[in-house]
Amino acid sequence: MNDAIWAGTVAISGHADAELEAYLARPLGDQARGGVVVIHHMPGYDTGTQEIVRRFAANGYAAILPNLYSREGAGVSPDDQAAAARAKGGVPDEQLVGDVRAAAAHLNTLDHANGKIGVIGYCSGGRQSFLAACSLQIDAAVDCYGAFVVNEPPEQFPLKATPLLSKAADLSCPLLGLFGEDDTYPGPEEVGVLDAELDKLGKEHEFHIYPDAGHAFFSVDRPAYRPAAAVDGWKRIFDFYGRHLSA
Amino acid sequence: MCTYITEKIELDGAGKGGTGWFTLSEGAVYVDHPYHACHEHTVNIDFTNPAEGPSARVAVELTEESALALIAAIQKALSSAPPGLASAHH
Numbered sequence: 612m613n614d615a616i617w618a619g620t621v622a623i624s625g626h627a628d629a630e631l632e633a634y635l636a637r638p639l640g641d642q643a644r645g646g647v648v649v650i651h652h653m654p655g656y657d658t659g660t661q662e663i664v665r666r667f668a669a670n671g672y673a674a675i676l677p678n679l680y681s682r683e684g685a686g687v688s689p690d691d692q693a694a695a696a697r698a699k700g701g702v703p704d705e706q707l708v709g710d711v712r713a714a715a716a717h718l719n720t721l722d723h724a725n726g727k728i729g730v731i732g733y734c735s736g737g738r739q740s741f742l743a744a745c746s747l748q749i750d751a752a753v754d755c756y757g758a759f760v761v762n763e764p765p766e767q768f769p770l771k772a773t774p775l776l777s778k779a780a781d782l783s784c785p786l787l788g789l790f791g792e793d794d795t796y797p798g799p800e801e802v803g804v805l806d807a808e809l810d811k812l813g814k815e816h817e818f819h820i821y822p823d824a825g826h827a828f829f830s831v832d833r834p835a836y837r838p839a840a841a842v843d844g845w846k847r848i849f850d851f852y853g854r855h856l857s858a
Numbered sequence: 859m860c861t862y863i864t865e866k867i868e869l870d871g872a873g874k875g876g877t878g879w880f881t882l883s884e885g886a887v888y889v890d891h892p893y894h895a896c897h898e899h900t901v902n903i904d905f906t907n908p909a910e911g912p913s914a915r916v917a918v919e920l921t922e923e924s925a926l927a928l929i930a931a932i933q934k935a936l937s938s939a940p941p942g943l944a945s946a947h948h
Binding site for chain 2: 657683827
């Protein structure tokens with residue numbers, strides 16, 4: 612068995628041909644494999660999310676994390692990029708879709724790619740994972756506590772985020788949703804509305820709302836970390852991708 | 859939760875960031891997850907100058923108690939100085 616992986620920074624051409632920094636991790640073995648596009652949370656392209664990318668590679672996937680804030684300047688630290696992107700109102704939806712399309716295309720150019728693509732996103736990236744899956748041909752999407760898929764953001768909300776429920780009919784793949792019961796963005800009620808809408812549309816999906824967990828329960832370096840929810844969540848992610856991203 | 863809410867202000871002054879001193883032109887205040895502080899949520903304040911790029915930034919992440927203490931300290935310091943002494947129009 613060859614369980615070695617390669618991980619490091621690559622450059623890809625994103626939406627409107629913008630050069631994006633991206634973190635790629637892939638197995639060194641020669642088995643055919645699916646690809647996973649990881650969408651970072653609002654605090655940006657951080658080491659915690661890069662660790663998630665390596666975890667996918669260690670489990671047999673080629674995974675890529677495009678730095679959605681690359682346009683804030685090369686050589687700028689990720690936290691400064693995140694603050695600048697936030698001050699500008701965040702990442703426009705159209706740009707996000709273009710960046711995910713480019714990241715998925717890059718994965719499909721790699722040796723041993725089987726052509727299957729999963730997306731996963733956390734926090735604001737959870738909403739963006741759903742957006743990508745409603746806008747592009749994806750094979751399996753995971754939404755980790757993404758808010759504003761159903762509800763309007765609060766009035767003072769500075770980001771250009773609009774609800775996505777009207778796009779649900781275009782969902783191109785099965786969706787796995789992982790949420791915390793104590794979260795308010797999205798709260799269990801908002802998750803329930805999405806669940807009902809996908810039922811109505813006959814879209815394959817599987818939602819889990821974990822007790823004793825709030826927002827960001829996968830974040831191992833934050834007080835929000837909830838081991839029970841995160842351990843079960845990871846198990847469900849790999850089971851889900853195992854079913855939908857094999858050739 | 860992510861509150862996302864950002865209060866923006868114009869600033870006139872200077873700050874010292876990772877690349878040295880720079881002129882401040884803007885500030886942003888938001889209650890959200892911190893980048894570095896080991897708390898679930900903090901009051902985050904960015905002192906910036908967007909014209910000089912994203913690295914022209916001084917960031918602080920404070921607990922609610924610390925932020926309120928800071929406000930009180932600023933008000934106390936200003937009230938014990940002659941009115942207008944630190945004004946841009948002085």
